[in-house]
Amino acid sequence: MSHRATMDDLVSLRRDLHRHPEPAWREFYTTARLVDELETRDLDALYVGPEILDADERMAVPDDAEIDAWVERAREAGAREDVLDRLAGGYTGAVAVVERGEGPTVGLRVDIDGLPITESEDGDHLPTAEGFRSENEGFMHACGHDAHATIGLGVLDAVLDSDFEGTFKVFFQPSEELVAGGKAVAEGGHLDDVDYLLALHVGLDHPTGEVVCGIDGFLAVSHFRAEFTGAPAHAGAKPEEGKNANLAAAAAVQNLYGISRHSDGATRVNVGLMGGGTATNIVAEEAFIEGEVRGATTELMEYMEDRAHTVIESAAAMHDCEVEIGVEGKAPSARSDDALAAIVGGVSEGVEGVDSILDRDDLGGSEDATYLMQRVQDHGGLAAYVGVGTDHPGGHHTRTFDVDEATIRIAVDVLAGSVERIAADRP
């Protein structure tokens, strides 16, 4: 018999996860904690770490020293050694599977990583007031993924406790904040038999009690990092011997912003980070820029990406430098299917606490759930990205972000109800 968490259990779990935020590919404590819970349920399969994804498709994987430091931190926070062993090599995340007779395969995707933001110490900030502020100083669950993971478990329990017939999979996906984990999970094999997929986000400026049945308007995105290598020289004595990596990088920055707008829709470009050089009197041998391009469609993002690479390579050539361009994160655009959104809407009408139901809204940002949605849609399945409102005092990705915990119960009811209805209706 499977254990079913009470709402108090879920709140407690969420607060524990909130105390231990871990950035992309470093969700060791988080995964171990979820495994602790999942093992007490009546699952048919539980995959963790390397078993859930295609290792070659991971992006922005930290170096070993960084990974080791976070494993150690997880260990000190109480993560089970046997689970940490299964995650060796920088693999995180889990997929839980239950099979309940004949019926379609329904998936739910939640993400689990935190952000490199220092959490507010202000007394008005509930986690601080209630004592579950981040213990990993400089990192924070500032986007609600602690709630997402918790809701994932809650939905699993509710489905196990229902008349659901079919197969249900919960994807606890790592590394969404860098859009670096979605592709690897999408190509990990566990999506291939999924007929219907729901993905979840809380908040997004919608208040507690509001549900958005199908979110669209994902900007496809690609993160790049370009490393320029020139040659150093004494800037006073032999400037002509230098191959100026700083100048190459500056020319790239200037011209990246000059990539033409596109008449097919919105595009974006940003060089968020740059750096280079060692001393005022040395022509810089090395410089880097790190940034992103986006598009309202995957095609528009790829248009920007192609142009960006040309600009960067030409800027390097212009100043006689070499350049290596790496892709550090990526997500396509996607669209929520009407049929699934309609079911979410119908279910939501009957959920206590829901007082506003929106058919559609635009995300206006990027998300790598789109890789998973696309995977399902590509083989003929349906997918929807569901928004469950929450009163959040600070904006997403700010130091005072927090989740109204009443949202947890609402989200569990909306999503578990939808999973059951989808399996029954096979839309």
Next chain:
Amino acid sequence: MSHRATMDDLVSLRRDLHRHPEPAWREFYTTARLVDELETRDLDALYVGPEILDADERMAVPDDAEIDAWVERAREAGAREDVLDRLAGGYTGAVAVVERGEGPTVGLRVDIDGLPITESEDGDHLPTAEGFRSENEGFMHACGHDAHATIGLGVLDAVLDSDFEGTFKVFFQPSEELVAGGKAVAEGGHLDDVDYLLALHVGLDHPTGEVVCGIDGFLAVSHFRAEFTGAPAHAGAKPEEGKNANLAAAAAVQNLYGISRHSDGATRVNVGLMGGGTATNIVAEEAFIEGEVRGATTELMEYMEDRAHTVIESAAAMHDCEVEIGVEGKAPSARSDDALAAIVGGVSEGVEGVDSILDRDDLGGSEDATYLMQRVQDHGGLAAYVGVGTDHPGGHHTRTFDVDEATIRIAVDVLAGSVERIAADRP
């Protein structure tokens, strides 16, 4: 028996040339007028137009319509039809040769072209006051080449009238102002047996009565013209279809000025002219830049030229454009040989009106006499570039430049005396 011009004749000739300034490769009247004079002398050979140069090495040759217009203008000014026939195809300039027994071959190089500058109409400007202001409106002898050509004839007469033994050649070189004629004349064959070469410039901020025996400090120079070709597009409706030639040209300009200074000596870069596009709402299909690089040595100029080509080609590639780069003018650096300069100094001491003799001075600009000097020096000969001062009211290349005609006699005496002494001393 050869006719010898009086000083009055020479002044009269200089004023006639001054009235008919002709820019590079368009010196039709000038050449015809010189031929008129030269044919009355006892020459052993007179080469004109295509006979004096290597046609393939001409740079910045105007198009046919432009050439035809200047031929017609020369015809109207009284140029002889048979001479114009010999210049057909845009060839100008002349080489006069006299052979007087056994002895070395000595050359004198003078240049003959004018500038696209509108001459002052001010009453204080002597050519205006005396009625010999330019009749080719918009063009002017603003650098003294009218005097140079005249002095060339004067020296020829003086040498013919002397005890000179050997061969003497006067090179009336076209197209110096664009540094576009020197290379073609240098490779035209007539320099190959020259043992000693003198070249002349009046003025250069030296007063009447001052002689500079050997000028150095020529900046080697290369003129380039880059034509960018992209693709047009409606800037509102389909901006992404454009390949923006204006943007490529702007990126080139920005980065050309960023070519590193060189520790071996002075360098220069300038984009003097640019243009592109057809309408505000069309992404520009075509753009061009025209400019120059210089260096204190030929190597430094070539360093700049190499880097400039890389910048231009990369700027085109950066914005998906094609580019063609043409060289429109070029001159190496050069150095006056001490032995010749010493002879010029010695002769100058005995010339009436000379009251200041400088061994050396720097030009600080560019000149394509350097091609001729280098040609002679490369096969073991000696060369010197001689400055003969003149009180000039306005600076070189300004609307009020003028030559103190007393300089003509001084220059003839200094140069003719030097030619004789060189032939006698064979330094």
Next chain:
Amino acid sequence: MSHRATMDDLVSLRRDLHRHPEPAWREFYTTARLVDELETRDLDALYVGPEILDADERMAVPDDAEIDAWVERAREAGAREDVLDRLAGGYTGAVAVVERGEGPTVGLRVDIDGLPITESEDGDHLPTAEGFRSENEGFMHACGHDAHATIGLGVLDAVLDSDFEGTFKVFFQPSEELVAGGKAVAEGGHLDDVDYLLALHVGLDHPTGEVVCGIDGFLAVSHFRAEFTGAPAHAGAKPEEGKNANLAAAAAVQNLYGISRHSDGATRVNVGLMGGGTATNIVAEEAFIEGEVRGATTELMEYMEDRAHTVIESAAAMHDCEVEIGVEGKAPSARSDDALAAIVGGVSEGVEGVDSILDRDDLGGSEDATYLMQRVQDHGGLAAYVGVGTDHPGGHHTRTFDVDEATIRIAVDVLAGSVERIAADRP
């Protein structure tokens, strides 16, 4: 009794106008020809040239020499001297007014200028085959404004011939192609009592028989011209004395394209034209850039315009230059009112030859009819921009553009019917 043109008359008029395309602010023949026609109608008022607009608000007015040349050309083509007198000073266009009892004031706006495009000489191009190709070589009615003016007259005749009650005004607006005339006409006073305004465009990739009742999606636009003034210097001898206008212009171009995209909607920027400098070896004293910014709304265009001015001024300051920025054309965004569009749709259903009616479509470009629409809407009136399809062999603004003349009758019926219905219904 007013003369009413037959369809043959209208076709003949359109072909005459087609033979005499005149660019912005130079529509002298066109205006005179229209006045010839209009004077034979039973008008209550006919305003021409300076009487129809606010002279201070004209943009991109050509210089006197240019205007004089086109007046002379119009005279030679047969324009009446007394009309040309009324247009003195570079004023063109006309407003015809008829008052027919009590009722609202309805306006119709058509534009009359041609483009600087050389018309195709191909035998497949109907104007060439039929002998009404442009007689103003290098200029062409390549956007159908010849048909627009003709339709304006046709609608006037039809309204005069109908039961219309109220006041009807036809605005023959000059200088739309440069978006340089709309603002002056909008502020000329004749719009102030207009309750309903229709504007017309033929074609726009809609075939003959298709009507678009209300066009939206106008990109607001602003044309700028920036003139940079620095200081000249010899690029070899004294480069540091130059204030490099070419470099300032290039920095402006590079950074204009770098103005950030806007999350509120589409924006555009283009530097269509640039130029500068006088010689390769002179640091450029003067340079200019000419371009445009656009936005999906007037606010977005103004965001771009503000940022563009900052960039241009900073680029000048950066290289120690002065700059003057002029606005050479401008148009806001606008929206067609539903109530008018509905009437146009209803009327179109009954017009012979109309086989497809679209409620809405996006222009995706710019138009200064928006100034007139906004003027009417600002004082509480309604406005709609109506598209009447025409089979055009070449695209707008291409050498092979042509209008299917069957469109003229359809457009007259749709618009005259709408004017009558609007006056009757007063929506």
Next chain:
Amino acid sequence: MSHRATMDDLVSLRRDLHRHPEPAWREFYTTARLVDELETRDLDALYVGPEILDADERMAVPDDAEIDAWVERAREAGAREDVLDRLAGGYTGAVAVVERGEGPTVGLRVDIDGLPITESEDGDHLPTAEGFRSENEGFMHACGHDAHATIGLGVLDAVLDSDFEGTFKVFFQPSEELVAGGKAVAEGGHLDDVDYLLALHVGLDHPTGEVVCGIDGFLAVSHFRAEFTGAPAHAGAKPEEGKNANLAAAAAVQNLYGISRHSDGATRVNVGLMGGGTATNIVAEEAFIEGEVRGATTELMEYMEDRAHTVIESAAAMHDCEVEIGVEGKAPSARSDDALAAIVGGVSEGVEGVDSILDRDDLGGSEDATYLMQRVQDHGGLAAYVGVGTDHPGGHHTRTFDVDEATIRIAVDVLAGSVERIAADRP
């Protein structure tokens, strides 16, 4: 009676200093070690730390945490607590004064700081082989200032042991490597009565046994650091709200390199360091560039500095950012006086081991001894910068640089002899 160091003592001191290299303004151990020595001499005054300079003129002073760390490191290495107390607040360096009867005041300036370079661990590198490799890992005496300080003491001893009459001051100057200490010492008061000043550098690609009597060709230099502040924004959701500090910095870099060359002589510009931003998807709020300008004369450096500030400020304005520009180091140009150089040459002829004497050579780099030289010359004194050759296996500022210790004795003899002769001859 004053202690006089033997050559063995001096070598031992030099090796001790070499083991403890300290970067600019952090020479705590070095100063304390020198004070240990100096206190055993018969001095008339010994000034240390804040007593030797004008505190307001210090540049590039590290923050307190950095200073505290180096004080602690010096303490652990054995620096005397009472001396460290006198250096509190980040003051280093010393001035030793001896008065020996009537006579002029002669100064000797040596510098004492190390570099942030990791010393070679190769067995061929003598300090490694002999066990005096740097104990401050990552820092190294890679320019011979350990020898300079040692020679300063040796010359003091030799002068004390001679017939010198007058006042002799040795300036142990901190922070030369950042050209950040010279100005403060020059304005500290101790130079004001100095009639003659000698400054010293070993090596400079001259072999052991070669002396350069008067070095010239100092490039005047100014180090700048510009900090750009814009506004952050989400690059996908609200890019228009960002004020892009990275873009401002890139525009500055591009245009700094475009500052025109100068016809009066060599100039330099380099942006050696740059950085900015926090995340790929955030418009960068902050960025910085750090670099330098140089000129063959102080005027040329100031021309570059003026232009650089204009470029940086305009780049900030262009992208709506603020910028603060700080000067982090500075040195004028200077010239060695002939009269002093002649004395150095004369003395060198009699010094054992000197086998080559050069009157003049160009430094081709920058040095802030020029501030001290200028100070003396400005009040009518004379100054010379003396080079004493040393066989150095690696170049200056490389990991394998080392000083041939035979140079120490030669330099002491040349300089002490020159000090005596100067006092005697009063040139």
